[in-house]
Amino acid sequence: METIVSKAWPEWAGTLRRRSGGWNNTTYFVGNQTKRAVLRIYDTHKDKGKIEFEHAVLQQLGSQNLPFKVPVPVSAATGETMFQIDESGKFACLFRYIDGDTPNEEASGYAQSFGEAAGILTTVLADINPGLTPVYRPYYELRTSYPLCSTEVIRELCLYPPEPFRELGMELEMLYKAYENITDSLHEFSGLPHQLVHGDLNASNLLVQSSNPSVVAALLDFEFCTFDVRVMEPAVILSGLLGHVEEKTMIRDFCRGFSRRVQLTPAEINAIPVLMLLRKIDVFLHFVTRYLEGTDESQVLHEQIKLLSADLIQLSEGTAEIGTIVREEQGRASRL
Known part of the structure; x- marks a missing residue:
């Protein structure tokens, strides 16, 4: 995974920590001295069109003045917001890190x-x-x-x-x-x-x-x-x-x-x-x-x-x- 980030998003390269949970994708937190991001590997499909649609929506949402954050995809060295990681055909995407916590299972106040x-x-x-x-x-x-x-x-x-x-x-x-x-x-x-x-x-x-x-x-x-x-x-x-x-x-x-x-x-x-x-x-x-x-x-x-x-x-x-x-x-x- 470190090699993928270094190749596709060289300025974001850093240490990786896998995030637990999730049924459909594998997620890593990426960090270096100046930047933090989230790396997502799409495990259940290899459909570029699905990701392109998702990112088109996110890019428009990101330009809105919302009272909450949404993920912002980071362009790879190729100019695209996704990177095909290996011969398996899976895609990886990088998103800017968002501060906050996943709600506790017992929490209800939100x-x-x-x-x-x-x-x-x-x-x-x-x-x-x-x-x-x-x-x-x-x-x-x-x-x-x-x-x-x-x-x-x-x-x-x-x-x-x-x-x-x-x-x-x-x-x-x-x-x-x-x-x-x-x-x-x-x-x-x-x-x-x-x-x-x-x-x-x-x-x-x-x-x-x-x-x-x-x-x-x-x-x-x-x-x-x-x-x-x-x-x-x-x-x-x-x-x-x-x-x-x-x-x-x-x-x-x-x-x-x-x-x-x-x-x-x-x-x-x-x-x-x-x-x-x-x-x-x-x-x-x-x-x-x-x-x-x-x-x-x-x-x-x-x-x-x-x-x-x-x-x-x-x-x-x-x-x-x-x-x-x-x-x-x-x-x-x-x-x-």
């Missing part, structure tokens, strides 16, 4: 700031035109997005699981029922308001201020940014709050912050519970694809099956309450 930041981002993304065609499809185009995950493949995996997953029969059956339910509803979403969305905002993709952890300092990882239904943004975030020890407080606080910046239509509000379910099934198909392609060993999918099936239980129990909270906070904001 939720309102997170909601407001997500609302501001939604408003700004509505006016951005990267000048490129997005490679990632909207969430509701589930079948197109995961060609390896045909209905037959998912049915076989879930109802007749192979040895590595045989003990998860009940969890897989639950996921299959949810998959069937959501695929029957996909046509309902194409008529909702569309725009660019980040599409993967959660606690692992943000930083809070070190001096004040209740304030969001940065929104990160725009890899999956694409043109989708606007309300998918809060739906993804709300789905990520399920199971938190302060779940109800965080959901209300997030909705309060978001509603200050974005007023959703009644149809969008009604769609949120179903879109939260869509997010969970999308994540399931994402990791099934990684397993089928050989990117991950079986234990990664095994862990995701357990996590996602638990999320489905929590979602089924809390759907009505989540919808009520969204309506209440949207109404409160509209009266201010």
Whole structure:
């Protein structure tokens, strides 16, 4: 990795420290006497077009006067913002370092700031035109997005699981029922308001201020940014709050912050519970694809099956309450 940085970004060369966590990419912190940066290796694809779209969005966002930071890609010696690292075809990118901390798993005080930041981002993304065609499809185009995950493949995996997953029969059956339910509803979403969305905002993709952890300092990882239904943004975030020890407080606080910046239509509000379910099934198909392609060993999918099936239980129990909270906070904001 040191050789890659020295070759592609010579003035940024320094010591490297690998960052733990992350499912889709490998990340290193890079530092020398005068500069700090973050090196990202894209592990799950070798599609230059995906990275070009991400960077086009980031470059436009970087020119906005936002109250939080976003990643700023650094041009390599070639003039491009990416570098093909070896014969494997993987790409590496360098981003300027952003000060801040990943929220503690037990923390909840940043939720309102997170909601407001997500609302501001939604408003700004509505006016951005990267000048490129997005490679990632909207969430509701589930079948197109995961060609390896045909209905037959998912049915076989879930109802007749192979040895590595045989003990998860009940969890897989639950996921299959949810998959069937959501695929029957996909046509309902194409008529909702569309725009660019980040599409993967959660606690692992943000930083809070070190001096004040209740304030969001940065929104990160725009890899999956694409043109989708606007309300998918809060739906993804709300789905990520399920199971938190302060779940109800965080959901209300997030909705309060978001509603200050974005007023959703009644149809969008009604769609949120179903879109939260869509997010969970999308994540399931994402990791099934990684397993089928050989990117991950079986234990990664095994862990995701357990996590996602638990999320489905929590979602089924809390759907009505989540919808009520969204309506209440949207109404409160509209009266201010």
